[in-house]
Amino acid sequence: MVTIEPSKTQFVVVQAPFHRKMKSITSLHGKVETVGVRRTESADAPDINSLITPSTADVFGRVHVIYLLEQANLAVTLTNTSNELLAHAAFLNHPNVDFVDQACWEPWFCEQFGADKCTPLNTLFMHLFVALPEFSIASAKEIVRTVFSAIPDLHYIFLVTTNSSSLEPALAELFEPLACLQDPESPCSAFVCLRHNHVPRLHIRRASTSNQFNSFNRVEDHDDLTPILAEHASMLNASYGPYFLADLIEAQDEDHHAAVCEDEGTAVGFISASAEVNLKLLSQCFELAPFDRLCKPAPEGPTEMEPGLDIAALPQEPDADSLSDQEPRVSESRESSLTPEFIIHPEASNAFCIQLFFVEQKYETRSVDFLPYMFALFPDRDFCVISVPMMVPEFPLLKRFLRVTPRPASSLPHELYICHRSSLLTDFEVRVAVSSDRSSVEALIGKLRLQESILEDLDLFCQARRDPHGTPLQAFVAVVQEQVVGTAIIRNEEVLNFSSPFLPLRRSSLPSNNAVGFCSCSICRPVLQDIEYIRSHYNIESFIYFSHHQREDHGQLSHFALNPIFQYYARHFLGEALRLGHKSCLYYPIYPPHQSQRNASAHSLTWALGCMVPVRPRRQIVYPLEELGINAPPVQVSKEEVPYALNHFNRKLTMEPKLTINSRIVVVGASDTGMSFLEVLSFWYVFAFYSQP
Numbered sequence: 001m002v003t004i005e006p007s008k009t010q011f012v013v014v015q016a017p018f019h020r021k022m023k024s025i026t027s028l029h030g031k032v033e034t035v036g037v038r039r040t041e042s043a044d045a046p047d048i049n050s051l052i053t054p055s056t057a058d059v060f061g062r063v064h065v066i067y068l069l070e071q072a073n074l075a076v077t078l079t080n081t082s083n084e085l086l087a088h089a090a091f092l093n094h095p096n097v098d099f100v101d102q103a104c105w106e107p108w109f110c111e112q113f114g115a116d117k118c119t120p121l122n123t124l125f126m127h128l129f130v131a132l133p134e135f136s137i138a139s140a141k142e143i144v145r146t147v148f149s150a151i152p153d154l155h156y157i158f159l160v161t162t163n164s165s166s167l168e169p170a171l172a173e174l175f176e177p178l179a180c181l182q183d184p185e186s187p188c189s190a191f192v193c194l195r196h197n198h199v200p201r202l203h204i205r206r207a208s209t210s211n212q213f214n215s216f217n218r219v220e221d222h223d224d225l226t227p228i229l230a231e232h233a234s235m236l237n238a239s240y241g242p243y244f245l246a247d248l249i250e251a252q253d254e255d256h257h258a259a260v261c262e263d264e265g266t267a268v269g270f271i272s273a274s275a276e277v278n279l280k281l282l283s284q285c286f287e288l289a290p291f292d293r294l295c296k297p298a299p300e301g302p303t304e305m306e307p308g309l310d311i312a313a314l315p316q317e318p319d320a321d322s323l324s325d326q327e328p329r330v331s332e333s334r335e336s337s338l339t340p341e342f343i344i345h346p347e348a349s350n351a352f353c354i355q356l357f358f359v360e361q362k363y364e365t366r367s368v369d370f371l372p373y374m375f376a377l378f379p380d381r382d383f384c385v386i387s388v389p390m391m392v393p394e395f396p397l398l399k400r401f402l403r404v405t406p407r408p409a410s411s412l413p414h415e416l417y418i419c420h421r422s423s424l425l426t427d428f429e430v431r432v433a434v435s436s437d438r439s440s441v442e443a444l445i446g447k448l449r450l451q452e453s454i455l456e457d458l459d460l461f462c463q464a465r466r467d468p469h470g471t472p473l474q475a476f477v478a479v480v481q482e483q484v485v486g487t488a489i490i491r492n493e494e495v496l497n498f499s500s501p502f503l504p505l506r507r508s509s510l511p512s513n514n515a516v517g518f519c520s521c522s523i524c525r526p527v528l529q530d531i532e533y534i535r536s537h538y539n540i541e542s543f544i545y546f547s548h549h550q551r552e553d554h555g556q557l558s559h560f561a562l563n564p565i566f567q568y569y570a571r572h573f574l575g576e577a578l579r580l581g582h583k584s585c586l587y588y589p590i591y592p593p594h595q596s597q598r599n600a601s602a603h604s605l606t607w608a609l610g611c612m613v614p615v616r617p618r619r620q621i622v623y624p625l626e627e628l629g630i631n632a633p634p635v636q637v638s639k640e641e642v643p644y645a646l647n648h649f650n651r652k653l654t655m656e657p658k659l660t661i662n663s664r665i666v667v668v669g670a671s672d673t674g675m676s677f678l679e680v681l682s683f684w685y686v687f688a689f690y691s692q693p
Contacts, residue, residue, distance in 0.1 A: 025142055026138055027134040028137070031134065035079065035080050039075065039656070040090070045065045048065050048077075048130060049065050051130035052065075056168075059159075059161045059167060060128050066548060071092065071651055072091060073575065073655055074091040076089055078131075078142060086139055087131035088128070088129070089128065089147075090126070090128040091124040091126055092124070093123070093575065093579055095125045095160040097160055097188055099187070102579055106120070111181070113179070113190045120430070120576055121153055121428055122154060122155040122426070123155070123157075123158060124147075124158070129143075136170035141174065150365065152368050158190055159191040177189065177191050178190040202263065202268075202369045204373040205260060206258070221249065221270075222245055225245060225358075228269075228358055228360050254275075255275040257273050257274075257374070258270065259271050261363065269358065271374065272357075273353065276353075277385065279351075281412075282294065284410075285416070287407060291404075294385070352374075353386065353387075354374075354384065364397075368396070371397075371400060375421045383419065384418070385417065385419075386398075387417075388414060390414065390415055402565075403417055404418055422565055425480050428479075428485075428566065429478070430576035430577065437477050437484055437487075441454070441484055441561075444486070457489050461489065472492045474491075474555070474581040475488070475490075480566065485562065488573065491555060492556075532637075534587065537620065537641075538646050539615060542616070549585060552582075553585060557586050567607065570611055571611045574649055574654070575654030585649070585650045586648070586649040587648055612648055613653065615648050625638060656686075659686055659688065
């Protein structure tokens, strides 16, 4: 069995999302430029404007660049080594046509163009593309490759434009026209760019040696895979011998399987898994009770649920995917995890473990292609587990996994991740809640003490679309295979009178101990922070241009409940709530302990907060109001409120995952410098820190 122990001291290199290894592109005149793709910043707007031409307006219409960047789910920029902007593209989760509501584009698009396989999960729409003319074709290809690589669920990029428009050569080379099925005189045309033409899914097959599958004339997988492991060869060979990889391939049986992913007949990645899992050791080191301790439930036990959705999970923050420029990673289970004397009730085990995994860096974003194949090899197991040394940066495969909370007394220097087979389902749909969803939502949150508050607001939405104080409500549900697996309720951010005695707080209760299988984010009170107060007391404009968002675009997240095995879709769920609710910003305040009645339980925050970013408070001026008289600032600026931590989510964050840091960070002493350092880390929104025992 293969184990790589972390060294005593390691430097963790963390890079921003979309930072990729620089590549070379060639212009139409043969000029070579070294380029990289990054997320677009607001400071890029002048350069983007300078690249807009009349032909751009013919295809995309008149574009206000700053407004588009504020609304875009994904905006990327291609720059050279001098940081000069060569190209830009903006993508949204709805078509850029005025006559179709952004919340209702699916039925129209399917009826008009027969695109019945496209969903909000696997589809983006290009709303703008500009480039230097000589680099336009090469730039467009590089941007499309990067976008498909960065978003594993994305399969279609559509471009919708007027019938009279003609695509420029760069776009015409990437996009194929779609036939209009309904109205030949339709006011628009649609074009599609398909994943498989640029970053196709990897072919997964059983690993073989030279004496296997000879009829297929395949080269021995061992020879293809050995160079990928070259960096770790000396360590692995010293611990397990020079032929450990061949041994894993040869030792396959009904409980041990190995598979490779291949590109054009060459193996570029490897995974080995075993049905033998040390349940006793894992239970001693990690909180596995919510997962039925990875054992199959009793046939008639209380934990038995509908097939395909029989889950229980700890509330954890979502994993973050990193497009970092790293060498291929190797992730393994500990050798001791397969020691026979520790295996308890092997016939009741409901998990298999990944023993060894590695993939060439070029293909690591498609690592998820391994999982359906591996679950098919273990049809009687619902969980896949993998342990990773703490100092190893998270790699793309873990994006589909839940991080399990370690026990305080755990001495295992590894992180444990768990994946349920149902989390691979892709028919995750978000829609507006209806009255008939009430029983399903009640079943979803049945173990939470907050259920009464959530159901009360759901009833108010279904009956009047407002709460008793007149604040508009919006409610949404997430559905998988016709089963409700999540719900979210949003209130408008309104300007209300905080001193009014007629607006009592509605206290929320802590969830019961048996509710750890679900998460619910809730500010269970009708009193909302007004937008001007937020703007004057928090640096919200570090994340948005406030003037480009209407008052009704702002909302406060009142409730958020999600079946934990679908935590991978939490960010998509919030993004869909914004689209369907015609919102662009969400807020979530957290109050201090002496105002805890305004908060949800700490256990209930992690799902939503994992997708949100903390907003730094502004330093306030203490005004002598009586002396200033009529010259005093507005009440929204000067009024005193209970201080709270503000968290924020917007459209730009729907496809910007955080980078996970599992490394220990120790600050010695409570000096001003140490506190400042911790403050910087706390508000460094691109990172997700996990505390270590």
